Amino acid sequence: MTTYTLPDLGYDFGALEPHISGEIMNLHYSKHHKAYVDGANLALEKLAAARESGDLANVNKLEKDLAFNVGGHINHSVFWKNMSPEGGGRPEGEVAAAIDEFFGSFDGFQKHFNETAKGLQGSGWSVLVWDTLGQRLNINQLFDQQGNLPVGQLPILQLDMWEHAYYLQYKNVKADYVTSWWNVVNWADVAKRLAQARAASEGGLY
Numbered sequence: 490m491t492t493y494t495l496p497d498l499g500y501d502f503g504a505l506e507p508h509i510s511g512e513i514m515n516l517h518y519s520k521h522h523k524a525y526v527d528g529a530n531l532a533l534e535k536l537a538a539a540r541e542s543g544d545l546a547n548v549n550k551l552e553k554d555l556a557f558n559v560g561g562h563i564n565h566s567v568f569w570k571n572m573s574p575e576g577g578g579r580p581e582g583e584v585a586a587a588i589d590e591f592f593g594s595f596d597g598f599q600k601h602f603n604e605t606a607k608g609l610q611g612s613g614w615s616v617l618v619w620d621t622l623g624q625r626l627n628i629n630q631l632f633d634q635q636g637n638l639p640v641g642q643l644p645i646l647q648l649d650m651w652e653h654a655y656y657l658q659y660k661n662v663k664a665d666y667v668t669s670w671w672n673v674v675n676w677a678d679v680a681k682r683l684a685q686a687r688a689a690s691e692g693g694l695y
Contacts, residue, residue: 493529493559495522496566504574508669510658518569521653525561525634532558560635564614567644567682573675580676584683591626598628599671602648605630606667609650613637617646617679619686626683643686646679 498518503511532555539545579595580588592598605628606615614631621641631638631647648670655666 492533493526493562495526496569498569500574505572505673508672509572509655513654513657516657517649517654518565521651522562522565525558525565528558529555529562556635557633560633564631564634564644564647564649567647568649570678571646571675572670572673573678574673576673576675577671578676580679582680584676584680587626587683602628602646603664603667606648606650607663612651614650615648616642616644618642619645619683619690621686621690624690641690643682643689645682645686646674 495518498514501511502514502518505514532551536548536551536555539548539551579585585595588595588598592601602615602617609615609630609632612633613636616629616631616638618627618629618638619625619642620627621643626645627642629638629642648667650663655663659666659669
């Protein structure tokens with residue numbers, strides 16, 4: 490039972506240099522992301538075996554394993570597309586308008602997003618989401634790969650703040666990593682995700 494697979498990265502490992510090194514991208518994609526894919530598929534296999542045997546004693550652990558690994562797979566799948574060698578600058582059109590509407594200005598949004606990223610305790614993500622209940626953009630801290638987000642939050646822009654995402658290059662200076670990352674943000678992908686999220690929740694889901 491193989492349900493989850495690694496997505497195409499869409500660019501070479503070194504394409505985001507100097508902002509994110511090729512060595513980091515190679516390890517991050519080929520090792521870390523692959524481990525989440527493998528872990529998710531293994532959890533599904535074990536859950537299927539537990540149902541077949543009728544021995545469901547480990548279901549609680551396996552469900553947590555599945556959530557963690559699927560979370561890692563989804564987060565990274567968004568993260569890779571959120572970046573581009575042609576990225577950077579500021580958003581335009583609907584993304585710029587939505588940021589102004591819900592955060593007051595791009596500068597205010599960026600400072601808020603940065604502090605959310607830098608303030609994470611331990612491992613996690615800074616995430617711009619479309620809230621399908623409030624019909625608005627929010628910024629959230631996502632703990633680990635799956636914790637601290639309510640359901641109904643659709644990811645629009647994600648920044649990986651796990652140490653493996655930056656430590657080889659930026660050491661413990663998280664602020665430099667966060668600042669440099671904006672140079673590769675793929676606003677075209679952000680715009681696509683925002684449009685899809687709005688369409689998916691049009692009329693309200695709750």
